[in-house]
Amino acid sequence: MKILANQTGPTTSKKGDNVTINWTISNKGGQTVYNVKGTSQNFDATIGILKPGDTKSYQYTMLIPTDAEVQQDFGPNATVSNPFFIGGFSVSYTNSDGSTHTVTSNSLEIKLV
Numbered sequence: 462m463k464i465l466a467n468q469t470g471p472t473t474s475k476k477g478d479n480v481t482i483n484w485t486i487s488n489k490g491g492q493t494v495y496n497v498k499g500t501s502q503n504f505d506a507t508i509g510i511l512k513p514g515d516t517k518s519y520q521y522t523m524l525i526p527t528d529a530e531v532q533q534d535f536g537p538n539a540t541v542s543n544p545f546f547i548g549g550f551s552v553s554y555t556n557s558d559g560s561t562h563t564v565t566s567n568s569l570e571i572k573l574v
Contacts, residue, residue: 463489466566487516501550544570
């Protein structure tokens with residue numbers, strides 16, 4: 462069984478911009494998997510069944526905050542990190558014998574220009 466999780470997004474952006482993040486979840490194995498769900502801090506996707514060879518793709522938009530927005534929550538010295546980091550998302554699924562598994566995608570770094 463081989464479930465792959467990948468995310469892509471822009472390589473550069475600016476503070477205050479909205480960016481589009483793309484998720485891809487693929488079943489590269491030979492068995493159907495069930496109860497497939499992708500979860501991150503910013504977005505959730507319930508897929509259900511993923512047959513061998515199937516790929517599901519999703520998009521979501523997120524705001525890269527400005528320093529002023531971060532300072533409202535974390536104090537006057539807070540700044541947005543550069544590069545801006547987006548952690549990986551996890552995919553949970555159940556195989557045909559009822560075992561539950563989890564895989565994690567890659568993370569993203571967006572250079573702020």
